[in-house]
Amino acid sequence: SAVISQKPSRDICQRGTSLTIQCQVDSQVTMMFWYRQQPGQSLTLIATANQGSEATYESGFVIDKFPISRPNLTFSTLTVSNMSPEDSSIYLCSVESGITYEQYFGPGTRLTVT
């Protein structure tokens, strides 16, 4: 299984600002995913990030609001731009095993926007 770390683990931000979340994996992976979990809700996929190509965004999520970088096979960032209180959520990254296709998740970044 892959070991995934995220930075920061939590942050409190003011509305109108942006926050970049980092996701680091201990092995090279092709596909990385970013999810959002709003308070009391289940996980929702934001986008899929493959190294060397543009991220693929799910319905309801746009690149201007959630720009993603994937500079190499072990690292990705998600930026939450022009934040509002509705962006207060846990943001999680995950990677997919190349053999059995299960996904492994990071610990999450708990974001509070005031």
Add this chain to the structure above:
Amino acid sequence: DAKTTQPPSMDCAEGRAANLPCNHSTISGNEYVYWYRQIHSQGPQYIIHGLKNNETNEMASLIITEDRKSSTLILPHATLRDTAVYYCIVRVANYGGSQGNLIFGKGTKLSVKP
């Protein structure tokens, strides 16, 4: 929308088997059944997956009905640390394409009690 239906909550006595049901009556022939769990304030954890045969690993057993329209996750000897939200997900197991994405429903909140 999630393709699975799960009871919103279940209780289980510590040391007893926890049997978590999942209905997936519209499952396609190339879709697998995956189970994940999310312990409070942590990222989801992969448990097990299967196509049509019953599967067992060190964490749990997965029983899939012959018609594949439902399945049961079995935790043979539940402990307090198994208290979590359990998600049953059906997906195509391959790289790329939205069919392979994990779509999380509301899951079953399992409470293991002493």
